[in-house]
Amino acid sequence: MIGFTGGTLDRADPVRHDPALFAAAIADPAARLLVLDAYHPRVEHGALGWTSLAAAPDDATLVLLGLDDGRPRFAAAIPGDRARGRSPALFGALTQLSPSDMATYAAARSVLDWHARHSFCANCGTPTEPFRAGWGRRCPSCVTEHFPRVDPVVIMLAEHDDRVLLGRQPAFPAGRYSALAGFLEPGESIEEAVAREVREEAGIDVTDVRYVASQPWPFASSLMIACVERARSDALTLDRNELEDAIWVPRDQVRAVLAGEPGPFLPPPPYAIAHTLLTRWAEGQSA
Numbered sequence: 515m516i517g518f519t520g521g522t523l524d525r526a527d528p529v530r531h532d533p534a535l536f537a538a539a540i541a542d543p544a545a546r547l548l549v550l551d552a553y554h555p556r557v558e559h560g561a562l563g564w565t566s567l568a569a570a571p572d573d574a575t576l577v578l579l580g581l582d583d584g585r586p587r588f589a590a591a592i593p594g595d596r597a598r599g600r601s602p603a604l605f606g607a608l609t610q611l612s613p614s615d616m617a618t619y620a621a622a623r624s625v626l627d628w629h630a631r632h633s634f635c636a637n638c639g640t641p642t643e644p645f646r647a648g649w650g651r652r653c654p655s656c657v658t659e660h661f662p663r664v665d666p667v668v669i670m671l672a673e674h675d676d677r678v679l680l681g682r683q684p685a686f687p688a689g690r691y692s693a694l695a696g697f698l699e700p701g702e703s704i705e706e707a708v709a710r711e712v713r714e715e716a717g718i719d720v721t722d723v724r725y726v727a728s729q730p731w732p733f734a735s736s737l738m739i740a741c742v743e744r745a746r747s748d749a750l751t752l753d754r755n756e757l758e759d760a761i762w763v764p765r766d767q768v769r770a771v772l773a774g775e776p777g778p779f780l781p782p783p784p785y786a787i788a789h790t791l792l793t794r795w796a797e798g799q800s801a
């Protein structure tokens with residue numbers, strides 16, 4: 515399972531569109547509120563912690579995450595609350611969770627973070643009000659409706675002669691190499707963004723871009739679009755602002771590293787789609 519995918523909550527679209535149903539969900543004695551501390555979950559016995567809706571402050575915006583077997587599950591956007599950054603402790607907690615709980619957390623974190631940063635209308639500056647069960651905000655002045663944004667990111671492996679291109683960003687932990695990645699820009703297709711990013715970061719031209727898989731990444735709200743493509747040559751010219759180093763790694767060495775053996779790099783963590791991408795390439799599924 516790709517990290518942050520595999521959610522099982524019913525997102526309950528009819529409830530979002532019916533304020534009476536939304537009010538009934540809030541009044542439901544079975545309703546539960548996700549426990550968060552500066553956006554970090556409380557993990558208990560390998561599962562997300564939940565509490566009573568009464569624990570939400572009066573000025574919180576309740577977001578209906580969905581229905582779990584008919585039982586409403588909420589998260590609270592609390593004014594002034596800001597996300598604590600990513601940390602090894604956070605990822606340590608997340609990796610104890612089931613895929614479904616990881617996906618629930620990802621959705622909650624992204625939408626709460628969006629509320630925190632969209633209190634005012636981007637069109638006219640008036641304070642906005644939540645609607646659609648917390649999945650939108652509306653401007654009472656100019657009536658523009660705002661919805662949580664998702665930012666597409668392409669992440670990709672260029673292959674050449676049965677080797678794959680991996681890069682190292684300065685912020686990575688020592689020894690870590692991963693797939694190249696970058697934001698898709700307005701006016702680009704996925705294939706064009708992949709080709710541009712690889713050219714910009716590594717100085718190589720690619721062809722035959724193939725989609726492999728995708729992953730929501732809730733820091734803050736990216737959609738990782740994983741691809742494999744063929745490099746026309748292996749002569750690298752690195753953009754040192756983006757990459758500290760890049761290496762071509764033969765398939766057998768990628769397999770060995772993923773199997774936990776020593777090799778020329780340390781792999782990305784299992785919950786990152788780069789790990790899925792490398793695993794599938796190593797297994798020959800996308801070669």
Ligand SMILES: [Zn+2]
Nearest residue numbers: 635638653656
């Ligand atoms: Zn407005």
